[in-house]
Amino acid sequence: MSNMAGEQHLLSTEIVNRGIESSGPDAGSLTFSVRVRRRLPDFVQSVNLKYVKLGYHYLINHGIYLATIPLLVLVFSAEVGSLSREELWRKIWDSTTRYDLATVLAFLGVFVFTLSVYFMSRPRPIYLLDFACFKPDDELKVTKDQFIEHARKSGKFEEPSLEFMKRIVDSSGMGDETYVPRSIAAPENTATMKEGRDEASTVMFGALDELFEKSRIRPKDVGILVVNCSIFNPTPSLSAMIINHYKMRGNILSFNLGGMGCSAGIIGLDLARDMLQANPNNYAVVVSTEMVAYNWYPGKERSMLIPNCFFRMGCSAVLLSNRRRDYRRAKYRLEHIVRTHKGADDRSFRSVYQEEDSQKFKGLRISKDLAEIGGDALKTNITTLGPLVLPFSEQLIFFATLIWRHMFGGGSKGDQAPTHPKPYIPDYKLAFEHFCVHAASKTVLNELQRNLELSEKNMEPSRATLHRFGNISSSSIWYELAYLEAKEKVKRGDRIWQLTFGSGFKCNSAVWKSVRRVKRPSRNNPWLDCLERYPQQEI
Incomplete structure (x- = not known):
């Protein structure tokens, strides 16, 4: 029971x-x-204490110097709290005249050395100078009905499969202006290396051309390149395609991440951050994308038809810098990255699984338990993130109620099951001004909004991105940030939470802080031609 x-x-x-x-x-x-x-599990039902402790462990590792501030305040207060102003000045004068010049210089030397060690040991700030989101040509735009007609025209699907895909698309939260490759309507096999390379060159070079134009950075100035694409991983790699196309320098540090799902954008960001910390005075570019045609499934199994319905064309390119002089022209500073991996659990590992069906057609099988698995990973991630970002008042109330629940909430009455008081769930709206949640589907966004108690305004970028561009995998969080910039909602000091989840099963968070007010761009933003239509009530 x-x-x-x-x-x-x-x-x-x-x-x-x-x-x-x-x-x-x-x-x-x-x-x-x-x-x-x-449905996603209610986060208020259970909070694992070990992930709260893990969050505080991150906080201590990244800011142990903060613990010295209360100690110094206490010592100083105890020393001077009972003294009058005249007594305080007399005590300072007596202490300075008591020591000779050598002692004073030694003290100053130790102070300067300690201060130098502190500043030298601090990690270099990572700045986001600019980013670009690829917008395909209008000839690749399809309505929901046209998408089903393309699938029917290809001759690969029987009528029950087409009806199933139509029901999924109609309830997905996507609109009538998403983009798909031409090849999905072709009767030939679309999962070929030629089709994959053609689509990859279209979306990646389109995003990078725009990025280099906006930032006025030459490709040869880039010292670190990270590319993530889950399904399509040719040889030479996608990162090698970019280096060859732009004739980048020979000592560039390039990385190609494959098979890491929709959360790979933040994984690539984390890798770029680590490389920038180890290589001063450098630029890094992170490219996030997915190939739609190469992932097209032509079989009958419904759990493998679902990705056909959601994934659409898209690509993002992000320019990062660790040069302190770039602060003045940067848009954002990277504050935190928290990554959660549930791959040790077999059910989580197989929740999104690439394999062949009974007809030997390759595709992604989506588990019926995906919502539950994703909710568990999300709960772990945000519980770990909380101590890093929440105001102290929220942390104090949350931690006190959590301890009370674990210590005194397990009693039972008669034959009834044990009753646990509901823990206090922190208000993450106090920690962030803007939310960029991976636009996976309408159902997932609804459940996330319910569990995190977010407003329609908080969910506006995610819902608009899903409606206008569909599920564009790991690049979706950057289309959402582009939406916020186009709406001129990002002010100086605003904090942005990017939240992604994907196969493995993984859930990752990145936190940015705006270093200046971001004005609406006059061009090179995918939202400029449709901005007045959003937000829409029906999405």
């Missing part, structure tokens, strides 16, 4: 009237069907 109660919040039921039975022993009677839908 207790197990059933624990699982109840993961499910939602819907009773559907199917009409009157026409034959059989129940002829003439009403018939009903019950649909059971899995």
